Amino acid sequence: MNPMNPGGRLGLLARRCLLYATLAALLAAFTAPLLWALSGSFKPRGDIFGYPPRLLPDPATWHNYRTLLSDQPFGRWFLMSTVVALTATAVSVFVCALAGYGFAKFRFAGRRLLFGVMFSSLSIPFAVILVPLFVILVKTGLGSPWFALIVPWVAPAFGIFMMQQYIVQGVPDEVLEAARIDGCGEFRIFLRIVLPLLRPSLGALGVWTFLQSYNSFLWPLVLVSDSEQYTLPLGLQTLFRAENRQYDLVLAGAVLAVLPAVAVFVRLRRQLLEGLSTGAVKG
Amino acid sequence: MATPYLFIAPFYLLYVLFMLAPIGVALWLSLCEWVGLGTPHWVGLRNYHHLLTDGSFQRALGNTGVYVLVSVAVIVPAALLIAQALNVRGLRARDLWRTAYFVPMVVSPIVVALVFGLIFDRHFGLANAVLRALFGTGGVDWLGDPTMARVSICLVMVWRWTGYLTIFFLAGLQNVPRELYESASLDGAGRLRTFRAVTLPALRPVTAFVLVTSFIGAAQIFDEPYLLTGGGPSEATLSVAQFVYRAAFERQQFGYAAAAGVVLFAVVFTVSQLFNRLLGIGRPV
Numbered sequence: 001m002n003p004m005n006p007g008g009r010l011g012l013l014a015r016r017c018l019l020y021a022t023l024a025a026l027l028a029a030f031t032a033p034l035l036w037a038l039s040g041s042f043k044p045r046g047d048i049f050g051y052p053p054r055l056l057p058d059p060a061t062w063h064n065y066r067t068l069l070s071d072q073p074f075g076r077w078f079l080m081s082t083v084v085a086l087t088a089t090a091v092s093v094f095v096c097a098l099a100g101y102g103f104a105k106f107r108f109a110g111r112r113l114l115f116g117v118m119f120s121s122l123s124i125p126f127a128v129i130l131v132p133l134f135v136i137l138v139k140t141g142l143g144s145p146w147f148a149l150i151v152p153w154v155a156p157a158f159g160i161f162m163m164q165q166y167i168v169q170g171v172p173d174e175v176l177e178a179a180r181i182d183g184c185g186e187f188r189i190f191l192r193i194v195l196p197l198l199r200p201s202l203g204a205l206g207v208w209t210f211l212q213s214y215n216s217f218l219w220p221l222v223l224v225s226d227s228e229q230y231t232l233p234l235g236l237q238t239l240f241r242a243e244n245r246q247y248d249l250v251l252a253g254a255v256l257a258v259l260p261a262v263a264v265f266v267r268l269r270r271q272l273l274e275g276l277s278t279g280a281v282k283g
Numbered sequence: 284m285a286t287p288y289l290f291i292a293p294f295y296l297l298y299v300l301f302m303l304a305p306i307g308v309a310l311w312l313s314l315c316e317w318v319g320l321g322t323p324h325w326v327g328l329r330n331y332h333h334l335l336t337d338g339s340f341q342r343a344l345g346n347t348g349v350y351v352l353v354s355v356a357v358i359v360p361a362a363l364l365i366a367q368a369l370n371v372r373g374l375r376a377r378d379l380w381r382t383a384y385f386v387p388m389v390v391s392p393i394v395v396a397l398v399f400g401l402i403f404d405r406h407f408g409l410a411n412a413v414l415r416a417l418f419g420t421g422g423v424d425w426l427g428d429p430t431m432a433r434v435s436i437c438l439v440m441v442w443r444w445t446g447y448l449t450i451f452f453l454a455g456l457q458n459v460p461r462e463l464y465e466s467a468s469l470d471g472a473g474r475l476r477t478f479r480a481v482t483l484p485a486l487r488p489v490t491a492f493v494l495v496t497s498f499i500g501a502a503q504i505f506d507e508p509y510l511l512t513g514g515g516p517s518e519a520t521l522s523v524a525q526f527v528y529r530a531a532f533e534r535q536q537f538g539y540a541a542a543a544g545v546v547l548f549a550v551v552f553t554v555s556q557l558f559n560r561l562l563g564i565g566r567p568v
Contacts, residue, residue, distance in 0.1 A: 019368060019371060019374075020375075022368065023368060023369075023380050026365065026380075026384065027379075027380065027383050027384070029442070030383055030384050030386065030387055030442065030446055031383055031386065033398045033399065033402055033442070034386070034387075034390065034398060036398070036401065036402065036409055037394075037397065037398040037401060040401060048401070049404065049406075049407030049408075050407075051407060051412060052412065052416070053409055053412045095293045095294060095297075096294075098290045098291070098293060098294075099290060099291045099293065099294040101290055102286075102287045102288075102289075102290030102291040103287075103291065106286065106287035106290070108287040108288065111287075114291065114295075117298075118291075118294065118298070119559075120552070120555075120556060120559075121298060121302055122495075122496075122499065122555075123495070123499050123551055123552050123555035123556065123559075124302060124306070124548065124551075124552065125499065125502060125503035125524070125544075125547050125548055125551045125552075126503055126505075126524070127503050127505070127523060127524040127527045127528075127543075127544045127547050127548075128305075128306060128309050128541075128544035128545055128547060128548035129301070129302065129305040129306065129309070129544075130524075130527060130528065130531070130544065131309065131312065131527065131531045131537055131540045131541050131544060132304075132305035132306070132307075132308035132309040132312060132541065133301060133305040134531075135308065135312070135537070136304065136305060136308060151297075151301075152297065152300075152301035154297065155293060155294040155297040155298065160294060186286045190290070211388075211389060214391070215390075215391040215392060217391070217392050217393060217505075217506050217510070218505050218506065218509075218524070218528070222528070222532060232391070232393075233391055233392070233393040236393050236394070236397070237393055237510070240397065245400075247397070247400075247401055250397055251397065251401070254391075254393075254394040254397050254398070257391055257393075257394060258389075258390050258391065258394050261389050261390065261391065262386065262389055262390075265385075265386070265389045266382065269378075269382050269385070270378075273381060273382075273385065273450050273454075274454070276450055276451070277450055277451045277453070277454030277455070277489075278454070
């Protein structure tokens with residue numbers, strides 16, 4: 001079973017050791033760059049590129065964090081990113097659940113075609129929309145970040161696909177039938193019965209949407225020109241340029257920017273990792 | 284009667300407004316010359332003609348091709364191998380491994396770029412320091428040499444995407460009934476044959492999904508090259524998405540940018556629809 005050792009001559013114990021060694025090496029490769037940046041964020045400017053490189057900061061200092069928070073509008077960037085991402089997440093989860101439910105539990109004329117259209121929108125590269133969408137929004141006066149960073153992105157096809165798969169598996173028809181016999185309206189059924197049954201997968205979709213929005217870079221780069229409305233990625237990028245590519249402040253900013261994302265992910269990882277893959281596994 | 288349509292209506296409303304309409308506008312703009320102000324000026328197919336002979340666009344296409352190739356031929360198989368390793372029966376700390384491998388995907392691209400900028404620094408970066416300690420020479424110009432810059436971007440892509448795709452394969456593998464493996468081993472099938480006869484067919488839907496997703500992801504890559512190398516040196520890492528961005532927002536050639544976007548769209552959309560057809564994904568359950 002162990003693909004790392006196709007020969008199979010070694011004993012089981014040795015094979016296990018090899019497996020764990022490989023997994024540990026991968027763990028190091030995937031996390032070391034981030035830990036290196038974390039360590040760098042506590043170093044004085046001159047030590048970040050010191051040779052030989054020091055794994056741990058010595059002396060360790062909060063100076064970068066203090067300067068960043070006192071001299072830069074980091075709090076505002078953070079607020080902007082978080083509010084945008086949370087709003088987008090709340091709306092998106094609801095819209096995706098609606099559409100997913102429509103496709104999962106109803107048979108209607110054009111269902112196959114409409115589903116195909118929805119699914120095929122996954123293969124529309126953002127680059128083709130970038131320019132015209134920007135032009136349309138600016139010309140129609142909808143270019144405000146509060147609108148443009150949120151509204152166009154609240155119905156991702158991936159989310160609908162994921163919800164649809166979940167509802168097919170997780171919402172029994174009998175429950176819906178029983179509610180209908182009791183005279184419950186369709187929208188009430190969705191709110192009162194379907195949504196509560198979906199809670200774990202809504203969590204999964206929520207984390208996914210939050211990360212998409214919180215980490216997005218190209219669209220805010222194009223759209224937001226007023227530095228008062230910068231999101232975190234834009235703020236960090238501008239700061240890095242303004243500081244003449246010095247790493248001390250931006251590393252502190254990077255750590256502070258990543259912490260919430262990693263915290264949300266680690267907290268909800270089970271739901272996310274299982275939720276992400278349900279759709280794809282069944283195909 | 285109207286109920287299901289009402290449920291899916293919000294999606295289609297947004298789809299028409301923010302996907303279909305922009306694509307329509309892109310098609311029209313691609314036939315115009317426009318600096319972003321005033322009225323666009325109709326030029327027919329001239330933008331497409333220019334693209335054909337534009338060396339930058341060809342480089343962007345070539346680089347994007349490399350990114351797609353790495354994604355499909357390196358990252359996807361690597362993810363499958365890692366998923367196999369994580370699916371070993373009785374593996375300890377499975378949750379720890381898969382969570383840690385996934386973390387790069389959670390990190391914002393700007394942070395990824397900062398982290399790797401720090402590591403790939405020519406003079407003082409960690410990568411060269413490690414090479415110097417191990418081999419005595421560490422003068423690799425990770426981001427300044429055209430070939431190395433491309434390699435570095437690909438390394439970052441591998442770092443960022445592999446753990447993400449592993450999750451899909453792992454879920455797929457955990458879905459394969461154990462009895463299939465048992466009967467294969469009773470039949471005396473070797474490891475490789477079991478993999479080919481049992482694992483791969485069972486993984487078909489996941490593999491299809493992962494291949495298409497990573498193809499689309501790599502074909503429209505922007506963040507990593509833009510932030511890490513700015514597309515350079517001398518366009519060695521320029522992607523098509525950055526070409527579009529540069530034409531529109533740095534050079535005010537909106538029509539030309541739209542044309543490049545349409546070309547990318549045509550290629551990506553056609554290839555992934557073919558994939559979907561061929562591999563049978565994207566139908567409602």
